[in-house]
Amino acid sequence: EVQLVESGGGLVKPGGSLRLSCAASGFNFSSHSMSWVRQVPGKGLEWVSTMSSSGSYIYHADSLKGRFTISRDNTKNSLYLQMNSLRADDTAVYYCAREGDYGDYVRDWGQGTLVTVSS
Amino acid sequence: EIVLTQSPGTLSLSPGERVTLSCRASQDVPDNYLAWYQQKPGQSPRLLIYAASWRATGIPDRFSGSGSGTDFTLTISRLEPEDSAVFYCQQYGGSPPWTFGRGTKVEMK
Numbered sequence: 475e476v477q478l479v480e481s482g483g484g485l486v487k488p489g490g491s492l493r494l495s496c497a498a499s500g501f502n503f504s505s506h507s508m509s510w511v512r513q514v515p516g517k518g519l520e521w522v523s524t525m526s527s528s529g530s531y532i533y534h535a536d537s538l539k540g541r542f543t544i545s546r547d548n549t550k551n552s553l554y555l556q557m558n559s560l561r562a563d564d565t566a567v568y569y570c571a572r573e574g575d576y577g578d579y580v581r582d583w584g585q586g587t588l589v590t591v592s593s
Numbered sequence: 594e595i596v597l598t599q600s601p602g603t604l605s606l607s608p609g610e611r612v613t614l615s616c617r618a619s620q621d622v623p624d625n626y627l628a629w630y631q632q633k634p635g636q637s638p639r640l641l642i643y644a645a646s647w648r649a650t651g652i653p654d655r656f657s658g659s660g661s662g663t664d665f666t667l668t669i670s671r672l673e674p675e676d677s678a679v680f681y682c683q684q685y686g687g688s689p690p691w692t693f694g695r696g697t698k699v700e701m702k
Contacts, residue, residue, distance in 0.1 A: 518681065518693055518694070518695045518696050519630075519638065519681055519683070519693040519696075520693065521683075521689070521690055521691040521692065521693065524689065524691075533688075533689040533690075535689075535690050536690065569637060569638075574640075574643055576643065576644060576647075577624075577626050577643065577644065577685055578626075578685040578689075578691055579626070579628035579640065579643045579644075579683060579685050580628070580630070580638070580640060580683075581640055581649070582640075583637040583638055583639070584637065585637055586637060
């Protein structure tokens with residue numbers, strides 16, 4: 475069974491930093507592109523970032539303006555999202571996502587971790 | 594950036610009815626790389642359809658996807674009570690950013 479378990483969310487002040495982690499199991503992690511997708515509570519989904527299986531390509535949403543960095547450790551079956559200079563509009567549930575075998579759709583989703591940016 | 598517009602915003606239907614959800618793109622979706630997801634309250638989204646018409650593993654055959662270019666449709670042939678949810682489309686063709694529609698809420702009468 476595929477499992478994606480996020481951690482690291484919580485309350486942070488504007489301008490602060492947070493590092494999210496995603497522990498993956500139940501599949502060959504090093505063979506899949508992985509992504510982060512976020513959702514403001516009660517609102518829609520927003521793609522944040524994608525990293526290829528080997529890390530050879532990385533994409534981030536332009537709206538993040540270089541504040542977020544995706545990374546992975548295939549030896550630990552883990553995905554990360556380093557978030558800096560956090561703003562109130564970054565408040566959202568952040569989902570770890572496994573991409574599909576035939577394209578960059580999301581095949582599997584984690585349960586999400588809530589990040590709240592507030593003073 | 595490809596903008597996806599979903600319609601209608603909300604549907605209120607009875608069990609057994611046929612449901613048609615629309616997702617229109619601001620420009621052609623490369624390779625018709627369009628996916629549909631279902632999200633029930635308090636849950637993570639679930640993949641239903643990818644590449645416009647391919648059903649994901651374990652998805653009941655009452656869910657089907659169609660369309661190409663800029664116009665795509667998700668059809669639920671016979672609505673079941675457990676289908677109440679918000680449905681999102683996503684395009685993942687060409688280069689990022691991958692974008693989502695704002696969702697269609699399907700609720701039971």
